[in-house]
Amino acid sequence: MQWLLVIGLIALVYFFFIKKKPLSQGSRPHHKKDKNRGDEMVACEKCGTYISLNEALIKDGKYFCSPECMKA
Ligand SMILES: [Zn+2]
Numbered sequence: 272m273q274w275l276l277v278i279g280l281i282a283l284v285y286f287f288f289i290k291k292k293p294l295s296q297g298s299r300p301h302h303k304k305d306k307n308r309g310d311e312m313v314a315c316e317k318c319g320t321y322i323s324l325n326e327a328l329i330k331d332g333k334y335f336c337s338p339e340c341m342k343a
Contacts, residue, residue, distance in 0.1 A: 315340050 311324040316333040317340035327334040328341050335341040 317341075317343055 312321045313324055313327050313334040314321055315327075315336035317335060320336045322334070322336045324334075327336065328338065329335075330341050
């Protein structure tokens with residue numbers, strides 16, 4: 272009965288690695304794909320917090336994590 276669990280676990284880990292590797296290694300071969308921009312991390316100009324690009328607030332070409340940081 273235990274080997275079923277082991278095989279299931281290995282399959283799960285295997286699945287995770289296969290799914291994650293192509294994403295992290297080949298996510299941006301070119302800059303043409305705008306859909307991938309949300310995966311990029313940028314640092315807040317004010318406090319240095321890292322946020323994903325699609326959550327970041329942009330002002331004068333600089334990135335901010337929150338309206339508070341943008342004001343200051
Ligand atoms: Zn900030």
